[in-house]
Amino acid sequence: MRKPDGKIVLLGDMNVGKTSLLQRYMERRFPDTVSTVGGAFYLKQWRSYNISIWDTAGREQFHGLGSMYCRGATAVILIYDVNHPQSLLELEDRFLGLTDTASTDCLFAIVGNKVDLVEEPAAEDQRKDGRGPGVAGRGGGAPKAPRQVQPEDAAALYRKILKYKMLDEKDVPAAEQMCFETSAKTGHNVDLLFETLFDLVVPVISRQRAQGPPQTVDITSYKTPGQTPSGCCA
Amino acid sequence: MEAGGDTTGPPPGDVEDLEDTRFPSEVAGDGGGLREDPPDPGDGDQEETESETKDQPPSLLSPLPQSGAPSCTCGLWDPAVSENSPTGGPESGSGGQGGDPSDEDWRSKRKHVFVLSEAGKPIYSRYGSVEALSTTMGVMTALVSFVQSAGDAIRAIYAEDHKLVFLQQGPLLLVAVSRTPQSAAQLRGELLAVHAQIVSTLTRASVARIFARKQNYDLRRLLAGSERTLDRLLDSVERDPGALLLGAVRCVPLARPLREALGALLRRCTAPGLALSVLAIGGRLVTAAQERTVLAECRLDPADLQLLLDWVGAPAFAAGEAWAPVCLPRFNPDGFFYAYVARLDAMPVCLLLLGTDPEAFHDMATCRRLVEEGMHTLGATRALREAASFSSAPASSAPAYSVQAVGAPGLRHFLYKPLDIPDHHRQLPQFTSPELEAPYGREEERQRLSDLYHRLHARLHSSSRPLRLIYHVAERETLLAWVTSKFELYTCLSPLVTKAGAILVVTKLLRWVKKEEDRLFIRYPPKYSTPPAAPAASTDQPSHNGLFTGP
Numbered sequence: 001m002r003k004p005d006g007k008i009v010l011l012g013d014m015n016v017g018k019t020s021l022l023q024r025y026m027e028r029r030f031p032d033t034v035s036t037v038g039g040a041f042y043l044k045q046w047r048s049y050n051i052s053i054w055d056t057a058g059r060e061q062f063h064g065l066g067s068m069y070c071r072g073a074t075a076v077i078l079i080y081d082v083n084h085p086q087s088l089l090e091l092e093d094r095f096l097g098l099t100d101t102a103s104t105d106c107l108f109a110i111v112g113n114k115v116d117l118v119e120e121p122a123a124e125d126q127r128k129d130g131r132g133p134g135v136a137g138r139g140g141g142a143p144k145a146p147r148q149v150q151p152e153d154a155a156a157l158y159r160k161i162l163k164y165k166m167l168d169e170k171d172v173p174a175a176e177q178m179c180f181e182t183s184a185k186t187g188h189n190v191d192l193l194f195e196t197l198f199d200l201v202v203p204v205i206s207r208q209r210a211q212g213p214p215q216t217v218d219i220t221s222y223k224t225p226g227q228t229p230s231g232c233c234a
Numbered sequence: 235m236e237a238g239g240d241t242t243g244p245p246p247g248d249v250e251d252l253e254d255t256r257f258p259s260e261v262a263g264d265g266g267g268l269r270e271d272p273p274d275p276g277d278g279d280q281e282e283t284e285s286e287t288k289d290q291p292p293s294l295l296s297p298l299p300q301s302g303a304p305s306c307t308c309g310l311w312d313p314a315v316s317e318n319s320p321t322g323g324p325e326s327g328s329g330g331q332g333g334d335p336s337d338e339d340w341r342s343k344r345k346h347v348f349v350l351s352e353a354g355k356p357i358y359s360r361y362g363s364v365e366a367l368s369t370t371m372g373v374m375t376a377l378v379s380f381v382q383s384a385g386d387a388i389r390a391i392y393a394e395d396h397k398l399v400f401l402q403q404g405p406l407l408l409v410a411v412s413r414t415p416q417s418a419a420q421l422r423g424e425l426l427a428v429h430a431q432i433v434s435t436l437t438r439a440s441v442a443r444i445f446a447r448k449q450n451y452d453l454r455r456l457l458a459g460s461e462r463t464l465d466r467l468l469d470s471v472e473r474d475p476g477a478l479l480l481g482a483v484r485c486v487p488l489a490r491p492l493r494e495a496l497g498a499l500l501r502r503c504t505a506p507g508l509a510l511s512v513l514a515i516g517g518r519l520v521t522a523a524q525e526r527t528v529l530a531e532c533r534l535d536p537a538d539l540q541l542l543l544d545w546v547g548a549p550a551f552a553a554g555e556a557w558a559p560v561c562l563p564r565f566n567p568d569g570f571f572y573a574y575v576a577r578l579d580a581m582p583v584c585l586l587l588l589g590t591d592p593e594a595f596h597d598m599a600t601c602r603r604l605v606e607e608g609m610h611t612l613g614a615t616r617a618l619r620e621a622a623s624f625s626s627a628p629a630s631s632a633p634a635y636s637v638q639a640v641g642a643p644g645l646r647h648f649l650y651k652p653l654d655i656p657d658h659h660r661q662l663p664q665f666t667s668p669e670l671e672a673p674y675g676r677e678e679e680r681q682r683l684s685d686l687y688h689r690l691h692a693r694l695h696s697s698s699r700p701l702r703l704i705y706h707v708a709e710r711e712t713l714l715a716w717v718t719s720k721f722e723l724y725t726c727l728s729p730l731v732t733k734a735g736a737i738l739v740v741t742k743l744l745r746w747v748k749k750e751e752d753r754l755f756i757r758y759p760p761k762y763s764t765p766p767a768a769p770a771a772s773t774d775q776p777s778h779n780g781l782f783t784g785p
Contacts, residue, residue, distance in 0.1 A: 037550045038558020
């Protein structure tokens with residue numbers, strides 16, 4: 001049985017392409033859009049480490065499972081849609097709070113997905129998102145739209161996150177290194193994103209190991225505290 | 235056998251009426267004949283609809299006015315309807331494109347299903363984009379509140395060849411507009427299934443809470459993605475009838491010892507808070523085990539089980555291990571379970587573990603490994619893979635068998651639901667049916683057969699004039715439907731079969747089913763499993779998420 005050594009979580013609004021991004025990386029394909037139900041768990045072997053990746057459903061805040069997905073995470077990938085500024089705002093408004101349960105030295109990456117839909121005179125590659133009527137007009141209407149979110153906006157968010165987490169910019173990777181623009185459809189930057197992150201995660205894992213007892217809450221040992229409330233509820 | 239004696243069904247003379255009505259209805263279905271449709275009021279039609287309803291109320295308010303009356307339904311009996319768009323591709327047909335109510339293509343759909351909020355805000359439409367339909371949905375809300383203002387509730391409207399069925403569930407309004415031969419009761423069943431699907435993702439309590447807080451909330455935000463599940467549900471009614479029609483689940487045919495061994499295995503592999511474990515292949519049940527402490531008095535409703543089976547068949551679960559909240563509407567519409575879903579060993583076999591602890595993912599993952607190891611030791615892997623791969627249908631990993639296996643020439647297809655389930659196993663209604671083969675390979679043909687089955691079912695279960703046996707000679711096949719205290723049976727036979735020949739075939743089929751019943755059905759479902767340790771943990775878990783707050 002393989003035990004995950006590190007945990008990476010994908011977060012972002014509905015329909016920004018979390019699952020597509022992950023599947024592009026794991027399975028080298030761009031699947032038909034399938035709505036994620038709850039969270040999906042994958043294991044990736046990187047060097048001698050097993051890294052677990054949680055894909056989430058984009059409406060976690062509703063089910064209250066978000067913090068469970070994030071608990072003890074070594075890295076969080078925050079994903080937005082470059083054609084939809086709102087999805088970047090949502091990251092700060094709704095998803096950042098979920099990462100409170102992540103490990104204290106958690107890494108953050110900010111990813112603008114769907115760059116294939118931006119201005120470049122690309123062929124009509126719409127319809128990639130037939131679902132999500134609530135966001136119609138984003139992917140469905142104009143074949144190509146001028147860029148809606150600038151890379152600087154993402155970098156600004158990254159700095160905000162550091163502030164929120166009270167991290168010093170000098171101790172963590174720079175914004176330029178942790179902000180990506182990807183396309184799950186064409187595969188643009190997808191490998192770069194995951195591999196950069198894995199490379200950054202590995203030293204964190206070994207450092208955590210060296211420190212001995214994990215500072216993070218270990219879910220596998222959760223059973224023991226779990227029984228304490230049982231006494232009072234019974 | 236005494237089939238002849240039992241016959242209370244219509245004589246074959248029936249057929250002539252049907253032939254007569256066929257052509258007109260076909261013409262109507264074809265072209266501009268749709269003008270009188272009340273359900274899809276384009277701008278011009280709106281008035282018509284209004285007046286229509288004003289005329290209607292007296293009759294609508296009587297319970298199920300004419301569900302059995304031939305006058306309204308005989309036109310629908312005919313499969314002529316199948317000429318229009320066979321519901322598009324598997325997953326894609328439902329797209330959010332097009333769907334202007336004035337669009338001919340949209341209007342020609344056989345059956346529309348809408349979900350809207352009390353405030354008239356669109357939530358779901360089977361076809362077309364919900365945005366384009368806001369006016370149409372406005373009309374529906376108007377109809378409902380018009381009748382409501384008279385202190386009554388609208389149930390259905392029968393208009394020419396259309397049936398409109400309304401179902402109010404809390405702050406949600408569900409509407410079916412259908413030209414299929416389904417009875418209003420069947421359509422209502424479908425709407426209930428749609429509602430259950432919505433509740434399973436959100437729970438009834440939170441739907442109510444959301445609308446109590448903000449009446450014009452756009453529920454689509456929370457349901458995004460579930461539309462496809464709803465589409466699949468509605469598709470399955472036309473493509474592969476049975477589950478919803480008979481209110482029963484379909485089992486994977488499997489030798490009894492193996493099934494029992496798997497059941498025992500599931501009972502052995504427990505985890506804290508585990509309430510239910512299910513093994514399924516392609517939406518069909520292999521076996522299931524219930525946890526005694528958690529589900530003690532509450533038997534799992536077959537509708538809930540079917541919902542889970544449909545749910546785990548979703549493409550979202552095709553890879554990885556998933557962990558998601560799910561609500562079982564019949565069991566408790568207001569609380570969540572947490573479901574672990576994974577495919578075993580890259581097989582089409584799917585394991586579902588349902589628990590009450592939102593943090594138990596890793597426990598469940600461990601449990602899954604136990605199940606996997608257990609299956610290896612049982613050597614079940616190969617047998618299950620064989621069961622899964624029989625299917626000759628392309629792109630289907632559903633385990634099935636051919637109607638040839640019965641060895642009754644002339645028999646094309648059947649649905650068989652045993653009613654003589656041994657005592658205390660009544661909680662799991664099941665049915666069996668062979669794979670749909672030629673001539674029912676094509677979409678339209680399947681739809682036609684589904685229509686025929688629905689029609690027969692509606693006749694058998696008509697509230698005013700229930701029948702026990704129907705022998706029906708249709709244009710392209712002969713059908714025999716029969717319900718006794720022991721079983722409910724629908725058979726589809728070759729059109730050339732004689733009445734005596736049909737009886738012979740059915741006798742053969744019944745004999746075959748009797749012989750195979752241990753394989754086709756779960757005759758003796760596994761008993762409860764008891765958690766090996768930490769009983770305290772599982773009994774009180776429910777209180778964590780508000781489940782089991784009352785008896």
